[in-house]
Amino acid sequence: MPSCEGMLGFGDRVKTVKERRALYIGRFQPYHKGHHAVIREIASEVDEIIICIGSAQHSHEIENPFTAGERYLMISKSLRAEGINNFYIVPILDVNWNAVWVSHVESLIPPVQVVYTNNPLTKRLFKERGYEVRTPMLFNRKSFSGSEVRRRMLCGENWEELVPPAVVEVIREISGVERLRELAKSDKEG
Numbered sequence: 001m002p003s004c005e006g007m008l009g010f011g012d013r014v015k016t017v018k019e020r021r022a023l024y025i026g027r028f029q030p031y032h033k034g035h036h037a038v039i040r041e042i043a044s045e046v047d048e049i050i051i052c053i054g055s056a057q058h059s060h061e062i063e064n065p066f067t068a069g070e071r072y073l074m075i076s077k078s079l080r081a082e083g084i085n086n087f088y089i090v091p092i093l094d095v096n097w098n099a100v101w102v103s104h105v106e107s108l109i110p111p112v113q114v115v116y117t118n119n120p121l122t123k124r125l126f127k128e129r130g131y132e133v134r135t136p137m138l139f140n141r142k143s144f145s146g147s148e149v150r151r152r153m154l155c156g157e158n159w160e161e162l163v164p165p166a167v168v169e170v171i172r173e174i175s176g177v178e179r180l181r182e183l184a185k186s187d188k189e190g
């Protein structure tokens, strides 16, 4: 029987070097410069970043105007525009059951070793499952926030400066501002 000792091929050596994958979760309603700054930094620190689009089933609501597919486009176009390609995007439906949420996410994503989040509940749930959790820096949180972008869209203020150029293009393409303004109307108006 031939011995395999000392027969390590190139593939074997590669397999011993573990890939470091990180997870980042958001609703991205819409994707803004705060998210972009954080993801850019994470992508430079790890081999691959898995970006989960949370509350994927929600769209056409004041707080959640954009579909998962539209948010997918915003994120992927913004990252590719900067030459960042080491990412995967996975939409995640809500399960409304905190105790099983991490398992639900795990069932949909490639294995990750580290989770980046500022959300206290997300932090708690992943820590309890044994994950390394890191808290990224907040970038100009007052302006770079989904709520502020949506508010400016509704009020006719400059929302474009808060999002990457690719997001402006996507939102124009889908008439996103008009959608949000129509969602804000009531059927009691004349």
Ligand code: ATP
Residues within 6 Å of the ligand: 025, 026, 027, 028, 029, 033, 034, 035, 038, 117, 118, 119, 136, 137, 138, 139, 140, 141, 142, 144, 145, 146, 147, 148
């Ligand atoms: P909304 O106001 O709609 O809740 P958001 O700006 O909080 O939007 P989310 O998609 O809810 O965006 O958040 C995803 C993640 O991005 C969260 O962990 C949140 O803390 C983080 N985040 C949001 N804004 C910033 C920012 N300016 N800098 C760094 N991280 C941010």
Ligand code: MG
Residues within 6 Å of the ligand: none
């Ligand atoms: Mg938020």
